[in-house]
Amino acid sequence: MISISSLSAALLYASLAAGLGLEAASVTLDYGTFAGLVDLEQRIVYFRGVRYADPPQRWTAPVSPPTGHLGHVQATTVGARINSTCPVLSTCPSTAARASRTHRRRWQREPPRTACSGMQVRLERTIAPPTNFKPHADLRTDDDHGRQSAPGPRLLPRRRIRGRKHARLCTRAHHAVVRPSARVCHIRVPAGSAGVPGRCCGKETRQSQCGALRPGLPMPSSGPQSHAHRAQQQAALRWVQRYIRKFGGDPARVTIWGESGGAGATMFHLIGSDPRLFHQAMGDSPSLSYLPAYDDPYVESLFTEFARNAGCLDLDCLRSVPADTIAAAGQKVLASHPATLYPFAPVFDGAFFAQRPVEAFSSGRFARVPVLFGSNTDEGAGWSASLADGAANTASPNATQATVYSFLRGQYAALSQKSFDTAVRLHYPLAAYGGSVGLQAQQMYGELRYICTAVLVTESARPAYHYRWDNPSLGSHHAADLAAFFWDTSAYGNDDRTLIDAMRQYFTAFVTEGAPAAPTAAVWAPVSSAHGSPRLLLNPSEIRLETVPEDLSARCAFWHGIAAELRV
Numbered sequence: 001m002i003s004i005s006s007l008s009a010a011l012l013y014a015s016l017a018a019g020l021g022l023e024a025a026s027v028t029l030d031y032g033t034f035a036g037l038v039d040l041e042q043r044i045v046y047f048r049g050v051r052y053a054d055p056p057q058r059w060t061a062p063v064s065p066p067t068g069h070l071g072h073v074q075a076t077t078v079g080a081r082i083n084s085t086c087p088v089l090s091t092c093p094s095t096a097a098r099a100s101r102t103h104r105r106r107w108q109r110e111p112p113r114t115a116c117s118g119m120q121v122r123l124e125r126t127i128a129p130p131t132n133f134k135p136h137a138d139l140r141t142d143d144d145h146g147r148q149s150a151p152g153p154r155l156l157p158r159r160r161i162r163g164r165k166h167a168r169l170c171t172r173a174h175h176a177v178v179r180p181s182a183r184v185c186h187i188r189v190p191a192g193s194a195g196v197p198g199r200c201c202g203k204e205t206r207q208s209q210c211g212a213l214r215p216g217l218p219m220p221s222s223g224p225q226s227h228a229h230r231a232q233q234q235a236a237l238r239w240v241q242r243y244i245r246k247f248g249g250d251p252a253r254v255t256i257w258g259e260s261g262g263a264g265a266t267m268f269h270l271i272g273s274d275p276r277l278f279h280q281a282m283g284d285s286p287s288l289s290y291l292p293a294y295d296d297p298y299v300e301s302l303f304t305e306f307a308r309n310a311g312c313l314d315l316d317c318l319r320s321v322p323a324d325t326i327a328a329a330g331q332k333v334l335a336s337h338p339a340t341l342y343p344f345a346p347v348f349d350g351a352f353f354a355q356r357p358v359e360a361f362s363s364g365r366f367a368r369v370p371v372l373f374g375s376n377t378d379e380g381a382g383w384s385a386s387l388a389d390g391a392a393n394t395a396s397p398n399a400t401q402a403t404v405y406s407f408l409r410g411q412y413a414a415l416s417q418k419s420f421d422t423a424v425r426l427h428y429p430l431a432a433y434g435g436s437v438g439l440q441a442q443q444m445y446g447e448l449r450y451i452c453t454a455v456l457v458t459e460s461a462r463p464a465y466h467y468r469w470d471n472p473s474l475g476s477h478h479a480a481d482l483a484a485f486f487w488d489t490s491a492y493g494n495d496d497r498t499l500i501d502a503m504r505q506y507f508t509a510f511v512t513e514g515a516p517a518a519p520t521a522a523v524w525a526p527v528s529s530a531h532g533s534p535r536l537l538l539n540p541s542e543i544r545l546e547t548v549p550e551d552l553s554a555r556c557a558f559w560h561g562i563a564a565e566l567r568v
Contacts, residue, residue: 027246032070047075047247052239058319058326059228064235065242187240230268230352237277255511257282260450260479263373264289267457268346271353271360275367280514282507283373284481288453288568290412291348291356298413299347306333338389339410348567357453358563361460372510374467374535375454377476380446383407384438394438401430404441411445412566419562427555448566450478452556455532455548464527465516466535466548471496473540481538495540502543506536518543 053064263283309329385395433439458466469481506516
């Protein structure tokens with residue numbers, strides 16, 4: 001499965017064609033031999049840091065597989081942390097949690113080291129085919145397993161294994177996995193990070209040597225995926241089709257999975273130019289991005305501002321300046337747009353995908369594969385309050401209805417005052433929120449960007465499975481559902497642990513069987529209506545099917561009815 005993660009990563013799961021025995025701890029490809037890390041107790045073989053492409057050049061299509069022979073590679077440790085300005089697909093372990101809380105805090109506190117020469121850095125892949133999982137027995141390993149100079153499989157030190165029955169998933173800082181399964185081969189590819197020159201935009205760059213990347217610019221780590229990142233993801237998917245059998249996977253059973261901007265990326269792959277690279281798709285809180293045309297004045301002005309900040313007049317200059325210059329230029333652009341969450345976001349060029357998402361799904365022009373998509377109840381909470389621009393911050397003391405419009409227009413620059421007024425009058429009257437502009441903005445943004453996008457995908461695809469995460473104890477805001485996949489659940493209450501265990505079973509079964517199922521929880525029926533119903537309510541007090549409310553369907557229909565104006 002490819003997970004295009006939380007705020008921007010990518011996981012890939014390929015169902016195992018057959019059990020990969022420990023004798024297969026070394027795998028030979030046509031460009032190198034890779035020795036994995038063997039965990040005898042759990043019978044898992046990890047392959048960490050397997051390159052799948054040449055070092056990338058800025059704004060240039062990835063070259064995969066690597067053109068040079070790599071020789072014997074000890075694929076037992078992840079790659080060095082990378083400066084965030086380098087376009088890289090980093091590595092992580094798979095079905096075991098890699099980072100302790102101490103390591104996670106250290107990762108957040110220390111800036112990444114620069115590990116690239118100007119514009120280059122390795123692209124890497126982590127593969128971990130579980131060989132014979134013990135049900136309900138996950139493990140956690142420390143970050144550093146040491147190195148081994150001679151080629152050959154390496155054994156995971158027993159002193160570093162700590163079994164934990166309920167902690168079956170790993171930390172958010174590195175990767176996500178579903179419940180352990182002997183039938184899943186897991187790969188993760190983070191799709192980008194802060195300041196990465198993942199996107200070149202404007203007419204000049206479209207006419208330059210951007211290759212498969214198309215227009216675009218750098219973007220923050222929490223933003224949606226750029227064309228560069230999707231090109232990297234496509235290269236990774238092609239690599240899977242070519243090589244995954246060597247690791248015990250089945251190239252005919254590939255599931256992509258992402259959250260937030262990552263779920264937006266899975267949606268882009270569904271409507272993209274090569275849907276044959278995967279066979280199922282999953283998305284948690286899919287982001288519906290503002291997609292102006294590559295030559296739109298909005299995009300051109302961003303590129304001009306970015307290039308000027310870097311001291312450049314053309315793309316050749318941008319390719320040659322130091323990485324720190326690129327990062328600083330991007331930060332200046334972000335600072336100059338204080339009302340916009342993601343100034344650097346995907347653009348529409350008619351090439352990677354021929355239609356914007358709403359039009360594509362409405363017209364039926366998307367990959368006909370099984371999908372599992374959903375959202376959280378309070379998706380829109382907190383976004384406006386995070387903005388530096390008081391005129392768009394609904395938490396400001398003097399916030400008014402105009403503040404709500406400024407906030408929404410900061411994210412969807414083409415939204416007209418007339419359409420906003422119509423939305424408020426017909427669907428979001430201030431009185432319905434007790435006069436709170438903050439709650440009004442929260443509902444409008446959460447539905448427009450995330451909730452209605454899950455409805456859009458699931459009402460169009462077949463078979464489709466739709467869910468809503470609603471959790472009073474762990475939260476129902478954007479990304480709150482990641483508690484089910486990334487954190488140690490031992491401190492949770494019994495109801496939350498029961499909910500999360502069922503959720504992991506559902507998601508794992510979708511990957512391995514094509515339909516979500518949890519033996520001790522409600523039957524998850526596929527969507528059968530034109531409005532995304534039924535959907536599964538995931539609440540600690542109950543797991544049950546529910547109908548998408550008619551008023552929500554009407555609000556979603558309104559937003560999608562002005563898709564051309566919104567450029568979504």
